[in-house]
Amino acid sequence: MKSRAVLVSFLLAACGDDGKGDVSKDWVPNTGPAAHVTGMVFVFGPNGAGLTVEGGSVAVVEDPSVTTTVAADGSFAFEVPSGGPSTFSFTKEGFHLEHSAAIDVTTAGISMLGFQVPVEETYQLLASVAKITLDPTKCQIVTTISAAGTAPYGGDGLGVPGSTITSEPSAGEPAIYFAYQGGTIYPDNTLTQTSMDGGAIIPNADAGGEYVIQGHKSGVTFQPATIRCRAGALANAAPPNGIQQL
Secondary structure, three states: OOOOOOOOOOOOEEOOOOOOOOOHHHOOOOOOOEEEEEEEEEEOOOOOOOOOOOOOEEEEOOEEEEEEEOOOOOEEEEEEEOOEEEOEEEEOOOEOOEEEOOEEEOOOOEEEEEEEEOEHHHHHHHHHHOOOOOOOOEOEEEEEEEOOOOOOOOOOOOEOOOOEEEEEOOOOOOOEEEEEEOOEEEEEOOOOOOOOOOEEEOOOOEOOOEEEEEEEEOOEOEEOEEEEOOOOOEEEEOOOOOEEEO
């Protein structure tokens, strides 16, 4: 879980189709044997109203009939069809709609599916701080370039400083990185690489594309993440299913 002293590492990146067209027609439900999926949902950033994730819904985006309810401690578990990549969603009134990365679901299941979910007010605030004009027809992507050996669901100051992020195909705008100063983080448009926080932004482009986001640093290898961009959703490739140092 990420803790934040002032702001959070709230990384908004938009997916554009880069002229490749809308590939969402290929995002079909899996039909394989049931696989067990467990995870946690954490409130991400300021939460003045004191909202909780208890009672929220986690579902398979490609097949919304496959759903479960989040417990008081933020945990959830359910059986989902295996056989290919699936995106998962968290929904609850007061929170911005969040999607996970597209994660390959095998019969072994997923033991740690993490969500870091902002309340709507925080979503809007941090977009403003990052100087991003949110477009409801776009997909906004969040990720952290995480260091090897860090806590499974991420944490404070556990990024790989000096890294950069790219997407394939290329998204529409240059990356924005988050500064880290003694537990305080904020988007800084003058940075050209990650701080200790590990956060990065690639703002606004069209939804409907499928993107592989990857971290880069000399001498370091990273696990990439795949994002299926859907209009209006915050697609958060959160630890441990984001960009992870190997």
